[in-house]
Amino acid sequence: MIPHLLSMADLDAAAITRILDTAESLKGVALRPIKKVPILRGRTVCNLFYEDSTRTRISFEIAAKRLSADVINFSLTGSSVAKGESLKDTALTLQAMGVDAVVVRHAASGAPTQLTRWINARVLNAGDGWHQHPTQALLDLFTIRERRSRVAGLRVTICGDIAHSRVARSLTQGLVTMGATVTLVGPPTLIPPGASHWGAAINHDLDVTLPQTDVLYLLRMQRERMGEPCFPSIREYTRLWGVNRDRLAALPEDAIVMHPGPMNRGVEITADVADAGSAVITDQVTNGIAVRMSCLYLMLGGEEARGESTAFPKSASSRAAEKHSVSPPAVGGDSRGDPGKGSK
Amino acid sequence: MRPKQVLAAADVERALRRMAHEVLERNKGAAQLVLMGIHTRGVPLAARLAANLAAIEGVPVPAGQLDITLYRDDYVRTGPRPLGRTTFPCDIDGKVVILVDDVLYTGRTIRAGMDAVIDQGRPAGIQLAVLVDRGHRELPIRPDYVGKNLPTSLSEVVNVRLVEIDGADEVLLRKKNPAGEGGYDVPNGRRRAQG
Numbered sequence: 001m002i003p004h005l006l007s008m009a010d011l012d013a014a015a016i017t018r019i020l021d022t023a024e025s026l027k028g029v030a031l032r033p034i035k036k037v038p039i040l041r042g043r044t045v046c047n048l049f050y051e052d053s054t055r056t057r058i059s060f061e062i063a064a065k066r067l068s069a070d071v072i073n074f075s076l077t078g079s080s081v082a083k084g085e086s087l088k089d090t091a092l093t094l095q096a097m098g099v100d101a102v103v104v105r106h107a108a109s110g111a112p113t114q115l116t117r118w119i120n121a122r123v124l125n126a127g128d129g130w131h132q133h134p135t136q137a138l139l140d141l142f143t144i145r146e147r148r149s150r151v152a153g154l155r156v157t158i159c160g161d162i163a164h165s166r167v168a169r170s171l172t173q174g175l176v177t178m179g180a181t182v183t184l185v186g187p188p189t190l191i192p193p194g195a196s197h198w199g200a201a202i203n204h205d206l207d208v209t210l211p212q213t214d215v216l217y218l219l220r221m222q223r224e225r226m227g228e229p230c231f232p233s234i235r236e237y238t239r240l241w242g243v244n245r246d247r248l249a250a251l252p253e254d255a256i257v258m259h260p261g262p263m264n265r266g267v268e269i270t271a272d273v274a275d276a277g278s279a280v281i282t283d284q285v286t287n288g289i290a291v292r293m294s295c296l297y298l299m300l301g302g303e304e305a306r307g308e309s310t311a312f313p314k315s316a317s318s319r320a321a322e323k324h325s326v327s328p329p330a331v332g333g334d335s336r337g338d339p340g341k342g343s344k
Numbered sequence: 345m346r347p348k349q350v351l352a353a354a355d356v357e358r359a360l361r362r363m364a365h366e367v368l369e370r371n372k373g374a375a376q377l378v379l380m381g382i383h384t385r386g387v388p389l390a391a392r393l394a395a396n397l398a399a400i401e402g403v404p405v406p407a408g409q410l411d412i413t414l415y416r417d418d419y420v421r422t423g424p425r426p427l428g429r430t431t432f433p434c435d436i437d438g439k440v441v442i443l444v445d446d447v448l449y450t451g452r453t454i455r456a457g458m459d460a461v462i463d464q465g466r467p468a469g470i471q472l473a474v475l476v477d478r479g480h481r482e483l484p485i486r487p488d489y490v491g492k493n494l495p496t497s498l499s500e501v502v503n504v505r506l507v508e509i510d511g512a513d514e515v516l517l518r519k520k521n522p523a524g525e526g527g528y529d530v531p532n533g534r535r536r537a538q539g
Contacts (some may be wrong), residue, residue, distance in 0.1 A: 016476070021426075021427075022424075022427055024431065025427035025428065025430075026427065028429075032464060033463075033464060034463045034523045036463075038414070038415060038459070039413075039414045039415070039419055040419075209379065239470075254491070299423035301423035302422065302423030302424070303421065304424075321376075
């Protein structure tokens with residue numbers, strides 16, 4: 001398993017399948033009377049969120065807690081970041097506190113990768129700028145596989161604001177890796193120039209693609225990321241690319257409709273489509289917990305995954321303890337910070 | 345070195361039949377029983393034992409499967425393992441849950457299995473049935489029903505093969521390869537190979 005989860009580009013089909021298979025087993029934990037297993041007892045996961053997020057942060061928090069890890073939430077407001085601390089200093093602080101995994105969301109593309117150069121803890125990218133959101137792509141692949149029993153060979157249409165969407169980038173990569181056929185649909189201003197290299201087809205007419213679509217994936221207008229408007233008006237967008245009951249009827253009968261949330265009902269999706277039987281939007285949310293549990297489980301096992309804090313160097317106390325050595329560590333090498341223990 | 349056959353197919357069948365009678369004698373019938381097979385080879389053994397119980401008593405005996413990976417104590421040491429399925433066939437509150445496994449060795453798997461069962465409900469009791477008890481316990485755990493007591497040395501490997509998984513029923517005893525090959529359940533959790 002890869003040490004960090006930074007980008008869907010790092011995962012081949014075997015790695016993705018392993019994550020999805022593990023998630024399938026872990027999904028059962030939510031159905032038990034006690035929705036918790038002890039496997040990550042003693043591990044600490046920090047949610048480091050530099051951008052607003054409700055569902056992803058809560059989903060990661062529930063995932064870690066269902067595996068019995070301790071969770072620390074670190075958000076912009078009310079923290080040292082608001083006082084001007086840099087990402088690096090914050091990371092080193094978390095490292096010194098012995099955090100085993102950092103779940104990071106940042107407005108700057110590449111921030112999670114940079115983080116891996118500074119700290120030993122596992123890093124999970126929970127969305128960086130316009131770049132990647134790998135756990136979203138994985139939970140979408142999981143949901144597609146669950147509903148359609150496979151991913152390979154399916155025709156997936158991703159419609160909306162492709163340019164500003166890290167979800168579209170990650171998901172397209174994942175779908176192509178798993179052998180699906182992807183078509184990107186949206187106004188020309190919202191299809192990024194490099195999209196022709198993603199391995200996906202590009203089309204601007206949603207109505208043409210609908211009959212050849214097994215999975216319709218709708219994206220929200222990321223108006224907070226657009227400098228200037230990329231289309232004349234919301235009404236025009238909705239008329240050309242918004243999915244209503246008529247467009248839903250144009251899909252093949254067993255097609256599913258997906259959305260990463262938060263939805264703008266009445267813009268890219270009408271309320272009746274969002275609540276239709278073919279919409280699997282709440283399944284995506286449920287599956288997100290299982291997929292994040294799977295990533296944490298697969299990344300935090302083994303000796304090397306233990307976060308090393310500077311205050312508890314492995315050379316002295318912990319390594320000696322692992323070997324069940326009878327003699328206590330040398331006083332000089334013992335830096336457990338407890339003077340009483342070191343002298344025994 | 346050639347492995348030595350300890351139990352042949354007929355011996356396995358006879359052991360499971362005797363164990364079924366012991367289970368019924370001790371529990372005064374099969375009414376409250378739930379059999380839980382521990383992955384991998386405990387699962388078909390539990391199904392067979394349940395079938396034997398049902399045949400003797402004339403009542404269906406529920407059998408499920410238990411994957412104890414998420415309750416193991418060696419995750420930090422060995423890293424993540426593939427997960428199996430856990431399915432409880434019915435509510436276990438007030439029932440007698442019988443854990444079924446192929447080989448009892450250190451007892452760590454059973455400790456994990458008991459924790460997994462207790463997270464699911466509050467059974468009236470938990471009992472343990474194993475096809476082979478090879479000794480070398482590291483925890484205060486003992487089996488209630490044993491197919492075969494097999495004194496072994498730590499340098500030996502007990503290999504249970506079952507029709508459902510391996511194509512044949514037999515129990516083999518062989519020397520561990522010097523190349524550090526994992527045994528069934530090596531003491532201190534150094535490594536556990538499938539089989």
